[in-house]
Amino acid sequence: MKRFSLILLLLVSTTFFAQEYNLENGYIANGFDVVSYFTNKKPLKGNKKFQTTFNEVKLKFSSDKNLQLFIENPKKYMPQCGGFCAYAIATRNERKEIDAESYEIRDGKLYLFYNKWFSNKLESWLEENPSKLQKEAAENWKTLKNNKD
Template sequence: MRKLLTAFLLLLSPLSFADDEIYTGIFSSKALDGYDTVAYFSQNKPVKGSKQFTTEYKGADWYFSTETNLTLFVNNPEKYAPQYGGYCAWAVSAKNDFAPGDPLQWTIVNNKLYLNYDQDIKNLWETKRDAHIQQADKNWPQLIN
């Protein structure tokens, strides 16, 4: 059943998810579902952010676990923001389309954060990771314009 749901979500129109450059879900304005994007780099794990430490960037609300992480992000958001706006890296590459990224299915490659839809899709993405990144880098500018 889960694989059917995955296939269904990956086949949906880009209009279903791509109203914004940053993926926030349908009923939310939180980037990364409220996880602290800096923590992936500094703590090597997803850490929930706090409403106490927030900022707005590219139309989304970003939450952080500490004031230090908030400051680091505000000073250099492009360094810490996930690639492809937090949408699924595999979908951007293989489907030239949008799908939600799961903040618990993440990878850092060359100091860049990538998210994938679920563990199965992440495993698929990992099999040809460098090729997927190259293709997604080509696809992304066309998808957001």
């Protein structure tokens, strides 16, 4: 009985307290190399040969060098807002999928955006006061990240 109670407690705490991440295609940033956003002119697709897990989130990298850079400082490279569209988090307080090639590095942090059907939310972000939206996204994400709705 004690063992069952412990397992149930672990399941409940994981369900209610684990941070939500956008894991489309099974990986954060749709499997793109999160380090490459910072080190290349454009993001690179990750390779299954170079992968790791951080906070129970799977990540792929384009090279062993980028994998090692991530391992040295994972928080530096993780996308903000759990890898969801930062604009949607800031303006509508909701999770929205992203286009991994629509991004901005602001204040050393990676922000990803929705970009489909003539709706580029990076453009909206840049036009509507990104500093203010950045603060609103951070504030909204504090509560939204643990909300499973």
